[in-house]
Amino acid sequence: MKKHQISELVSRFATPVVLLVLGLVLIFCPDTASALISKVVGWGLLMAGIIVAVAMVVDSDWSVSKVLTVLALVILGRWLMTHPLAWAAWGGRIIGLLLLLRGIRDFTQSVFTQGKVLSVVTAVLGLVLILLPMTASRMMFSLCGFVILAVGGGMLAERIWENKNGEDHDPNIIDAL
Numbered sequence: 001m002k003k004h005q006i007s008e009l010v011s012r013f014a015t016p017v018v019l020l021v022l023g024l025v026l027i028f029c030p031d032t033a034s035a036l037i038s039k040v041v042g043w044g045l046l047m048a049g050i051i052v053a054v055a056m057v058v059d060s061d062w063s064v065s066k067v068l069t070v071l072a073l074v075i076l077g078r079w080l081m082t083h084p085l086a087w088a089a090w091g092g093r094i095i096g097l098l099l100l101l102r103g104i105r106d107f108t109q110s111v112f113t114q115g116k117v118l119s120v121v122t123a124v125l126g127l128v129l130i131l132l133p134m135t136a137s138r139m140m141f142s143l144c145g146f147v148i149l150a151v152g153g154g155m156l157a158e159r160i161w162e163n164k165n166g167e168d169h170d171p172n173i174i175d176a177l
Helices: 003-028 030-059 064-082 086-109 113-131 133-165
Strands: none
Touching (some): 003 133, 030 086, 086 113, 086 133, 113 133
16 A cells, blocks of 8 residues: 555544544543543633733733632632532532523413423423432433444444445545535
């Protein structure tokens, strides 16, 4: 095989393989994804706090609100980096509370039976998120893992099928369905 053919083969199969690995990680280690997101958000908040602090010093524009913003961003960012699963737990509880309140409000304001049924379902989902936030987070990441695994498997099967049938493929051509 020529060098060009090997690099083309690797580039065509790299994306599906990465998607398959990512899907498996999300299915079998959902807390890893939650912790990673928490750490990324923590770093982002910490960097935002540092940028605001530098801008405040450079512009000599000191105010109580800016100092409090810097402190809040740095403390929250640092806390999320040291407690990576807190994002999933507290985020799930906050979303659950909002869903519960929305379900109760919709139930009291709904006239139709379908609206009352949907509001009860919304309230029950909110209650589940409040009581079991980590379980809900794990389930969501696992479901995402199954979807990513299916997409990667489909891409891999399609690319294997194209290579077996010897179809000519140009990556610069946009296929219209």
